[in-house]
Amino acid sequence: xxxxxxxxxxxxxxxxxxxxxxxxxxxxxxxxxxxxxxxxxxxxxxxxxxxxxxxxxxxxxxxxxxxxxxxxxxxxxxxxxxxxxxxxxxxxxxxxxxxxxxxxxxxxxxxxxxxxxxxxxxxxxxxxxxxxxxxxxxxxxxxxxxxxx
Numbered sequence: 011x012x013x014x015x016x017x018x019x020x021x022x023x024x025x026x027x028x029x030x031x032x033x034x035x036x037x038x039x040x041x042x043x044x045x046x047x048x049x050x051x052x053x054x055x056x057x058x059x060x061x062x063x064x065x066x067x068x069x070x071x072x073x074x075x076x077x078x079x080x081x082x083x084x085x086x087x088x089x090x091x092x093x094x095x096x097x098x099x100x101x102x103x104x105x106x107x108x109x110x111x112x113x114x115x116x117x118x119x120x121x122x123x124x125x126x127x128x129x130x131x132x133x134x135x136x137x138x139x140x141x142x143x144x145x146x147x148x149x150x151x152x153x154x155x156x157x158x159x
Contacts, residue, residue, distance in 0.1 A: 030082065030101075032094035033123065039080040040121035045145050047079040048117040050105050052086045057132040058114040068135045071142065078146045086113070095123060118145045126150050 032046070039046050049066070051058035065071060075081050084092065084101050092104035105111045108125070115130040116138075127150050129141055144150065144158045 029090045030084065030092045032082070032092065032119070035080060035082060036119060036121055036123055039119075042080070044078060044080050044121070045126065046082060046119040046121075047075060047142075047145075048082045048084060048119065049114065050084050050086060050110060050117065051114040055113050061114045061132050065133055065135050065138050068139075071135060071139055074139065074142045074146075078142065086111075116141070127155075 032048075036046055049061075051061070066075075084104065086100075086102040086105055088101055090101065091098055092101055094104065094107075097104065097107045099107070102111070105113075105115070108117060108128075110117060110128055110130055112130040114132060115128060116133070117125065118127040120126050127141070127145055133141065140158065141155065144155050149158050
């Protein structure tokens with residue numbers, strides 16, 4: 011239960027009703043040589059809730075995210091705007107702008123503001139950890155996830 015609380019504190023420090031300025035956050039990511047992980051979800055979504063409760067709360071995954079990524083939690087029902095490149099609008103419109111209005115979805119952006127990988131849908135812990143390793147190692151430049159060991 012403590013892990014859930016810590017994860018929620020981290021998630022809500024970037025989410026909530028505040029505006030999210032992706033470009034500004036990506037500048038921080040660039041300084042720390044990290045990718046941005048955007049977790050898109052909506053209320054009353056059993057798969058979203060399961061992803062938060064089981065996958066993101068997994069100790070190994072939470073540690074990997076904290077160590078290697080800039081995590082941005084976007085509940086599409088929350089108030090506030092998101093700005094990114096030439097887009098400025100609601101959180102739900104941001105998901106549509108990215109082309110991932112299926113929830114939950116995980117979006118990875120490079121510090122150069124490029125979408126490098128996206129994974130729509132609920133992910134089990136083992137597969138999600140593999141995705142995190144794949145992105146962090148920058149293997150997306152060389153191979154598909156299916157070929158990554």
